[in-house]
Amino acid sequence: MRIASYNIRKAIGLDWRRDADRIVRVLHEIDADVVVLQEADKRIGQRAGVLPLAQMEEELGYVFADVSIRPESHGWHGNAILYRKKTMMLDRAERVKLPTLEPRGAISARFAVPGIEIVGVHLALSRGIRIRQIRAIESYLEHSDHPTLVAGDFNIWKRDTDITETLRGGFEMITPGNSYHASRPVTALDRFVLKGAARHMSSHVHSSDLAARASDHLPIVIDLDLEKDSA
Numbered sequence: 511m512r513i514a515s516y517n518i519r520k521a522i523g524l525d526w527r528r529d530a531d532r533i534v535r536v537l538h539e540i541d542a543d544v545v546v547l548q549e550a551d552k553r554i555g556q557r558a559g560v561l562p563l564a565q566m567e568e569e570l571g572y573v574f575a576d577v578s579i580r581p582e583s584h585g586w587h588g589n590a591i592l593y594r595k596k597t598m599m600l601d602r603a604e605r606v607k608l609p610t611l612e613p614r615g616a617i618s619a620r621f622a623v624p625g626i627e628i629v630g631v632h633l634a635l636s637r638g639i640r641i642r643q644i645r646a647i648e649s650y651l652e653h654s655d656h657p658t659l660v661a662g663d664f665n666i667w668k669r670d671t672d673i674t675e676t677l678r679g680g681f682e683m684i685t686p687g688n689s690y691h692a693s694r695p696v697t698a699l700d701r702f703v704l705k706g707a708a709r710h711m712s713s714h715v716h717s718s719d720l721a722a723r724a725s726d727h728l729p730i731v732i733d734l735d736l737e738k739d740s741a
Contacts, residue, residue, distance in 0.1 A: 511624060511734045514542040514716070515661035515700055517632070517727035520549050520588075521560040524693055524723050530561050532724040538570060540716050540731055543594055544619075545572065546630040546661040548727075550590040551583045553613075559584030571596055575603035575619040587615045589630045589662070599623035606650055608643045610634055616647060620656075624736050626708065627654065631662035640665060644676045647703075657708035657736060663727065664701045681705050686713040689728040692721065700730045709735040 514537070521530040537545060551557045557580045566572045572592040574584050584590040586605045593600065599622045606616040612634055620627045629647065633640045651658055677683060684702040688695035695715065704710055713732040721728050 511544075511626070511736055512540075512542040512731060513544045513546065513628065513659060513661060513702075513734065514540045514729050514731045515546040515548075515630075515663075515702065516729035517548040517663045517700065517725060518550060518560070519725045519727065520552055521725075523725060528560065529724070532720060533561060534566060534569065536716070536718070536721045536724050536729060537566075537572070537592075539718055539720065540729060542731065543598065544628055545592040546628060547585070547590040547592065548630070548632040548663045549588045550585050551588045553588070556580055556582045558582040559590070566592070575600060575617070577603050577605050577617045579605075585630075586617050587613050587632070589615065589617045589632055591617060591619045591628060591630050593619065593621070606647070608646050610639060610643065611636070614643075616643075625656060626734075626736060627656055627658045629658065629660040631660060631664065633663065633665045635665055641676050648677065648681065651705060654706065657706035657734075658704070659708070659732070659734070660703035660705075661732075662701075663699050665699055666701065667699070668697050677703065682710070684710055684713055684732060686730045686732065687715040689715050689730055690726065692723070692726050692728050695728060700727060702730070702732050704734075707736075711735050
């Protein structure tokens, strides 16, 4: 199973043009089963989503997990989860409140098929609040009995590497590589956290020429093996 996480900066590229088609083309390059997005909605007005829903379903087979509270939004606080309806069965989707001073939160999508929960996050700029948010996510997942992947923009800079010590047993933080700034990646703001019976097969930063222009973040990608140990 392939999962991607991508802060699309409201589809505004490095040329400061809003071009949703570029984001769609980057997602086509990645070809993930699930895509976790950050900054998928505008921050003002109706908080409208910035991606072409019909085009994405027709060309890529993606639909959004329904977590929005506004009719024109893709998600909640800019967090959104895309999945392929033809191959995956969504059991539930929900919003997860986090401690914050900013308009931020997390979202969750639990898939009966293939049997995994995906949590999308965009954590705070303040290190102290980020630690509290990580602990809140950890508490939310404490009693889960299924594989879980947390994906998103953790806003962890190189000077904050010790923040990973916030995670207690059973959680594995996976850092595919430097994903920000897209024009010259110098730090790994975007990460995954894995919990439960799923094996991390490989992960990488998707660094195509198009991705280097479409947003100020590069997408990150992880491939998982969800088959349980036969022993």
